[in-house]
Each structure stands twice: as structure tokens, then as C-alpha cells.
Amino acid sequence: MLLAFNWSIVGTVLLLIAVILLIVMAVLYFLGRRMQGQQAEQQAMIEANTMEASILIIDKKKMSIKDAVKAGLPTQVQENTPFYLRFSKLPIVKAKVGPRMVAMIADPSVFDLLPLKREVKVAVSGLYIRSIKSVRGGTVPVQPKKKGFWAGLREKAQEAVRKDQAKK
Secondary structure (H helix, E strand, O other), X not given: OXXXXXXXXXXXXXXXXXXXXHHHXXXXXXXXXXXXXHHHHHHHHHHHOOEEEEEEEEEEEEEEHHHHHHHOXXXXXXXXXXXXXXXXXXXXEEEEEOOEEEEEEEOHHHHOOOOXXXXXXXXEEOOEEEEEEEEOOEOOOOOXXXXXXXXXXXXXXXXXXXXXXXXX
């Protein structure tokens, strides 16, 4: 009999797996709440230190933290970054603020909207670009809404049907 199981052992193993999963879920829950509190604290600090500045965008790209430090970010950024974020890429903007060239970190939602080789008035908190207030000689570009997965599939299916009907 190949299918003879000792159900007490199977039950014990399943119970052990369930307990381990429960412990992992509890740890993740409490870590998430703590990180959420820290983020709220930091957001309040960023709000308090925000000021408007007029900058000329020279270059923008996503770089690793090591490359960003080589490009002009302070080394404190690399030192104060948690280990699990060391290998992520940051949206870095090289800009001319007054007479100085400065490397700044942009908010990911703002990074795509920043125009190159244009003067822009932005809300800045230290080296962090939070939002675009205005663009000299134009309007603030609006980010196009991304289509959802199902909307994209529906559009492709409708296009295929149109092509099929056009052949007939």
C-alpha cells in the first residue's frame, strides 16, 4: 500500500506550517505599522521644510545610490540608506540652482513630468523635489493615465476584431 499515510504526522506538519505562517504574518504586520509611523513622521518633516525654488533641469536618470553619490549626491545619503534599499535605483535630477550645479532626488511621480533643458519652479525639501509648481514658457505637463491590464486586453481584442472585419 503506497498511499498509506500516518495522518497524525501529516496533521502535525500542517499545524506546524500554519503556526509558522501565523508568526511570520504577525511580524510583518507589526513591522509594517512601525514603518508606516516612521513614514508619517518623515512626511510631516518634509512638509515643514518645503520651499519653492526655480531650477534649470540639465539631466535626469534613474541611478543606483553608488552612482548617484559619484554624480554629486552627499555621501550621507548612501550611509543613511537602509540595507534593503541599497540596490534600488533613485530618480536623480541634475539641475542648476542659481550658479551651482546640484544633484537632487525627485519624487517618482514628478520625475517623469520634469522637462529637460527647461526652467521649472518646484517645491523642494532639501535635496528632494516634491512637486512641480510651474514651467517657464509652458504649462505643467499632465501625466497620462495608465490603462489597466483588462482595459489593454479589451482594446487589443477590439482591434483584432476590427482588422478581421476589414479583411472581409
